[in-house]
Structure formats: C-alpha cells, structure tokens
Amino acid sequence: MIASSRTAVCRAAKKQFSAKTGARAVSAWAKVPQGPPVSITEAYKADSNPEKINLGVGAYRDDKGKPFVLPSVRAAEKKVVESTLDKEYAGITGVPTFTKAAALLAYGPDSAPIKEDRVAITQSISGTGALRIGGAFLERFYPGAKTIYIPTPSWANHNAVFKDSGLKVEKYRYYNKDTIGLDFDGMVADIKAMPKGSIILLHACAHNPTGVDPTEEQWVAIAEAVKEGDHYPFFDMAYQGFASGDTNKDAFALRHFIKEGLRPCLSQSFAKNMGLYGERVGAFSVVCESGEEKKRVDSQIKILVRPLYSNPPIHGARIASEILNDPALNKQWLGEVKDMADRIITMRALLKENLEKLGSKHDWSHITSQIGMFAYTGLKAEQMDVLAKEHSVYATKDGRISVAGITTGNVKRLAEAIYKVTG
Ligand SMILES: Cc1ncc(COP(=O)(O)O)c(C=O)c1O
Structure with missing residues (x-):
C-alpha cells in the first residue's frame, strides 16, 4: 500500500519535468496567487495631469514637493566619507x-x-x-x-x-x-x-x-x-x-x-x-x-x-x-527637525484656512489638532476615489493624507478639490 502510493507520487513528480531538458514542465510557482498592490504610486505615476498631487507617500517633501536631504545629514555623510573608515x-x-x-x-x-x-x-x-x-x-x-x-x-x-x-x-x-x-x-x-x-x-x-x-x-x-x-x-x-x-x-x-x-x-x-x-x-x-x-x-x-x-x-x-x-551637528539637526515639523504644522493651518475661505461648512479643526506627517481627513473611500479620478489627488482610501506632500503651491488647488468632493 505504502509502496504503491509512493510509486504514484514518483510518477506524478516525473510528469512535472520535461523529458528532454530535465526542466520543470509546470513552474514551481504556478499556484502562487496574485497579491494585491501594496502602493498607490502606480496610479499617480500613470496620471498625466501636470498638477497632480501625491499625498500617499510617507516621506517628507520640501515646499517644492521634492525629496529633502537634511543639510546636517549631508555634512555628517561628508565627515564619514572623509574619515576613510574601512568597510569591515x-x-x-x-x-x-x-x-x-x-x-x-x-x-x-x-x-x-x-x-x-x-x-x-x-x-x-x-x-x-x-x-x-x-x-x-x-x-x-x-x-x-x-x-x-x-x-x-x-x-x-x-x-x-x-x-x-x-x-x-x-x-x-x-x-x-x-x-x-x-x-x-x-x-x-x-x-x-x-x-x-x-x-x-x-x-x-x-x-x-x-x-x-x-x-x-x-x-x-x-x-x-x-x-x-x-x-x-x-x-x-x-x-x-x-x-x-x-x-x-x-x-x-x-x-x-x-x-x-x-x-x-x-x-x-x-x-x-x-x-x-x-x-x-x-x-x-x-x-x-x-x-x-x-x-x-x-x-x-x-x-x-x-x-x-x-x-x-x-x-x-x-x-x-x-x-x-557631534555637538554642532546635533544642534543643527535638532533645528532642521523643528523646521520640518513646523512646515507640516503650517501646511495643516493653510489647508484648513483655504477650506474655510471656500465656505466649507464642515468642521476642519481636526486637521490642525492632529499631529505629525499624516492627517486623517474623515473622507470616505468613495470620496477618495473621486479625488483621484476627477482631481488627480492621490492618497490612501482610508482618507489619510500625507501633509508632507502639501506645499504653498498646491494647497489652494487641494482645498478646492476637497471642497468639491465634500460639499
Ligand atoms: C508607525 C510606524 N512604525 C514604523 C514605521 C517603519 O518605518 P521604517 O521601516 O521606514 O523605519 C513607520 C513608517 O512609516 C510607521 O509609520
């Protein structure tokens, strides 16, 4: 009984290999299911609108919307490189x-x-x-x-x-x-x-x-x-x-x-x-x-x-x-951390101010009372879809926006889009 089932398994295994090349006829990963996408950046990248806004990334951006390397990091890196330490x-x-x-x-x-x-x-x-x-x-x-x-x-x-x-x-x-x-x-x-x-x-x-x-x-x-x-x-x-x-x-x-x-x-x-x-x-x-x-x-x-x-x-x-x-670099870094945090706090205030100027009847006080890189807008998944499809504003479906992606250049357009979507 055991011997015959073993033979059957061997026969099935042999079938998986091509006789000529010895390679597997059926890929070992043939049954691996397609996983869901893990990032929203694909839809953002595919959008040709020059005014598109990406509020999905969990990374700081400067007021031009560009990635930011801290000057203290540049200085520290220079020190590290110049010290010609080994790579052990x-x-x-x-x-x-x-x-x-x-x-x-x-x-x-x-x-x-x-x-x-x-x-x-x-x-x-x-x-x-x-x-x-x-x-x-x-x-x-x-x-x-x-x-x-x-x-x-x-x-x-x-x-x-x-x-x-x-x-x-x-x-x-x-x-x-x-x-x-x-x-x-x-x-x-x-x-x-x-x-x-x-x-x-x-x-x-x-x-x-x-x-x-x-x-x-x-x-x-x-x-x-x-x-x-x-x-x-x-x-x-x-x-x-x-x-x-x-x-x-x-x-x-x-x-x-x-x-x-x-x-x-x-x-x-x-x-x-x-x-x-x-x-x-x-x-x-x-x-x-x-x-x-x-x-x-x-x-x-x-x-x-x-x-x-x-x-x-x-x-x-x-x-x-x-x-x-390094005490000097540390002082510089603490100042730069504060500058980043302050820019985010300012963007929160500007977004709220712009929404209120547009006459939005919603209470947006949570935008400024929340803290850190992200704001939970309270927008629903359907509203986030409309924001992406009709206004080229990309963020996660749970209504979370990365405040670090807001700039003095895009905050007005962003507020208008949110206003239109929330009424
Ligand atoms: C709450 C929280 N924990 C941990 C992480 C880990 O980030 P990383 O692995 O980039 O340090 C993140 C990044 O977004 C985060 O938001």
Missing part, C-alpha cells in the same frame, strides 16, 4: 556609537535604565526591522500569551510584521470616527479588558495613520491602566521630533511609562526625523530589570539576529552616529 562588518548589534546615542535620544540622559546600564539595544533595519526583531523576541521569550494588541487603526504593516513574527494580533479601540479624534474611553476600557499580562503596541507619538495622539494627561491614565493590567508595553517610535519639533516632548509617553516603573521595549526609526529613509537606520531596545538581565537579553537578541541578516549595514548608522554625537 559591524558586530551583530551594529555600530556601538550609534546605538548608545540612539538609546540616549529616546530614553533621555536622566533615564534610570540608561544610568544603570540596563537597556539592551541592537541596531536594526530601520523601524520595520526593529518591530520584526521585537516581534520575534517576544514570540520566543515572552512568558505570557503571545498576543499583541494594536490600535484600530494602526500603521498597515503592524499586523503583518507581528503575524509573521508568530504573534497573534488583536485590536484595541483608538480612533473615534465621529469626533475624528481619540476614543480615549474606549481605549482605556479595552486596555482594562485585556487578559492580565497582555502585550500592547503603542505609537509613541504622531500616530500613523490618524495623526491623533493622546494628551500628556491621557498618557498618564493610559500608563496607569497598562500598569494595573500588568501588561507589557511595546513602543513604536518612528517619528521622534517629527510631531512637535522637539525630540524630548515627543518622547514623553515612553519616558513617563519608565518613570512609573514599567519596563517597555522600543522600536526606533531614523527614516523620518533624519530623512534617512533608504539607509534603513533604526534600533530595537529592551528595558531590563538589571545589568545582569540586560546581558542575557542581549545574548538572545544576537542569536535571533544572526540567522536573519548576520549584521546590519554601517553607512547610515555612521551618519546617524555623527549627528547624534
């Missing part, structure tokens, strides 16, 4: 001068875990890589249920990153579509209803996609609820400095949780605040109870990273390290 491999956890300074930037110089040297940190492939290492670390070692709660909505990639890490993903309430603001009561109620010791993902600042952040008082209450439930906080900080223009202010939530005695883990990205998108510079860190625990955690992070990519790229990390460690 970094260690598994990356460039130490970078990770040390990245931890300091996030946790602050007065942070007890930093002073007591109990933060395990590794360089990562930007924020996405940090989340992925974090997901894998929790899946392997978290003693409680391997379920992570993410906000509704959340950055579209969170679900996939954590699922692919082997965690179960659940949701908690975050955004209230009626108020276009935070569903604070719903969020706290959901945190309280989670099983004790749950893992909770929190956007540290500039929530993507809604641009809706809790106030400092609300963060205090959220920390209380997390503490009460004995939950494990995982902070995703992809926009430090980008929300308010002040890197310390944007780190409030993370630092407050630590002051409250919680020991979170953290994903950091330098894509947005240094404009190092394609360089893929980030870090994943775990606040530990002691220096001894840090050593054990660190050793296991190395074991996780080694078979993933051996060690991270060095160039971007060296640039970030210069910016974080």
Whole structure:
C-alpha cells in the first residue's frame, strides 16, 4: 500500500519535468496567487495631469514637493566619507556609537535604565526591522500569551510584521470616527479588558495613520491602566521630533511609562526625523530589570539576529552616529527637525484656512489638532476615489493624507478639490 502510493507520487513528480531538458514542465510557482498592490504610486505615476498631487507617500517633501536631504545629514555623510573608515562588518548589534546615542535620544540622559546600564539595544533595519526583531523576541521569550494588541487603526504593516513574527494580533479601540479624534474611553476600557499580562503596541507619538495622539494627561491614565493590567508595553517610535519639533516632548509617553516603573521595549526609526529613509537606520531596545538581565537579553537578541541578516549595514548608522554625537551637528539637526515639523504644522493651518475661505461648512479643526506627517481627513473611500479620478489627488482610501506632500503651491488647488468632493 505504502509502496504503491509512493510509486504514484514518483510518477506524478516525473510528469512535472520535461523529458528532454530535465526542466520543470509546470513552474514551481504556478499556484502562487496574485497579491494585491501594496502602493498607490502606480496610479499617480500613470496620471498625466501636470498638477497632480501625491499625498500617499510617507516621506517628507520640501515646499517644492521634492525629496529633502537634511543639510546636517549631508555634512555628517561628508565627515564619514572623509574619515576613510574601512568597510569591515559591524558586530551583530551594529555600530556601538550609534546605538548608545540612539538609546540616549529616546530614553533621555536622566533615564534610570540608561544610568544603570540596563537597556539592551541592537541596531536594526530601520523601524520595520526593529518591530520584526521585537516581534520575534517576544514570540520566543515572552512568558505570557503571545498576543499583541494594536490600535484600530494602526500603521498597515503592524499586523503583518507581528503575524509573521508568530504573534497573534488583536485590536484595541483608538480612533473615534465621529469626533475624528481619540476614543480615549474606549481605549482605556479595552486596555482594562485585556487578559492580565497582555502585550500592547503603542505609537509613541504622531500616530500613523490618524495623526491623533493622546494628551500628556491621557498618557498618564493610559500608563496607569497598562500598569494595573500588568501588561507589557511595546513602543513604536518612528517619528521622534517629527510631531512637535522637539525630540524630548515627543518622547514623553515612553519616558513617563519608565518613570512609573514599567519596563517597555522600543522600536526606533531614523527614516523620518533624519530623512534617512533608504539607509534603513533604526534600533530595537529592551528595558531590563538589571545589568545582569540586560546581558542575557542581549545574548538572545544576537542569536535571533544572526540567522536573519548576520549584521546590519554601517553607512547610515555612521551618519546617524555623527549627528547624534557631534555637538554642532546635533544642534543643527535638532533645528532642521523643528523646521520640518513646523512646515507640516503650517501646511495643516493653510489647508484648513483655504477650506474655510471656500465656505466649507464642515468642521476642519481636526486637521490642525492632529499631529505629525499624516492627517486623517474623515473622507470616505468613495470620496477618495473621486479625488483621484476627477482631481488627480492621490492618497490612501482610508482618507489619510500625507501633509508632507502639501506645499504653498498646491494647497489652494487641494482645498478646492476637497471642497468639491465634500460639499
Ligand atoms: C508607525 C510606524 N512604525 C514604523 C514605521 C517603519 O518605518 P521604517 O521601516 O521606514 O523605519 C513607520 C513608517 O512609516 C510607521 O509609520
């Protein structure tokens, strides 16, 4: 019986190969289904309207709508190139001068875990890589249920990153579509209803996609609820400095949780605040109870990273390290982060002002009360379709627009298009 079925399998396998060439007659990937598109830029690219507007990209643009390389990054890169360092491999956890300074930037110089040297940190492939290492670390070692709660909505990639890490993903309430603001009561109620010791993902600042952040008082209450439930906080900080223009202010939530005695883990990205998108510079860190625990955690992070990519790229990390460690460059960079944040805040105000000038009866106050790169307009999927088809304005169907794509040159036309679509 077993022998005959084996023969049948062999015959079927042989059939898959062409007798002449020995190559497969049927491709190994013949059954791979077509996946949905992952970006909206194709429709934008295909549009021939010279006044088309792309509000879909999650990257900063200058007031001419062009990609922006920070002058501090140019200067730091020049320093790196001129130092003619070798191109040897970094260690598994990356460039130490970078990770040390990245931890300091996030946790602050007065942070007890930093002073007591109990933060395990590794360089990562930007924020996405940090989340992925974090997901894998929790899946392997978290003693409680391997379920992570993410906000509704959340950055579209969170679900996939954590699922692919082997965690179960659940949701908690975050955004209230009626108020276009935070569903604070719903969020706290959901945190309280989670099983004790749950893992909770929190956007540290500039929530993507809604641009809706809790106030400092609300963060205090959220920390209380997390503490009460004995939950494990995982902070995703992809926009430090980008929300308010002040890197310390944007780190409030993370630092407050630590002051409250919680020991979170953290994903950091330098894509947005240094404009190092394609360089893929980030870090994943775990606040530990002691220096001894840090050593054990660190050793296991190395074991996780080694078979993933051996060690991270060095160039971007060296640039970030210069910016974080050279006092003059650091000062310059902080000024540039503030300039980027301020331009975004100005564009929010201009968009709202233009809509009001047109006589729009809608309340657009959420455009200016939201924070960071994205604004959740409250527009429906059908309205976003009309914006694209009739006005050449491209953004995601959930009504999210990247404020970084708005300029003094296109804000009037954009307001007119939104006005026409919303009445
Ligand atoms: C909330 C959030 N987390 C993480 C990331 C990761 O970005 P990156 O991998 O480019 O650092 C992003 C990027 O848009 C984001 O919005």
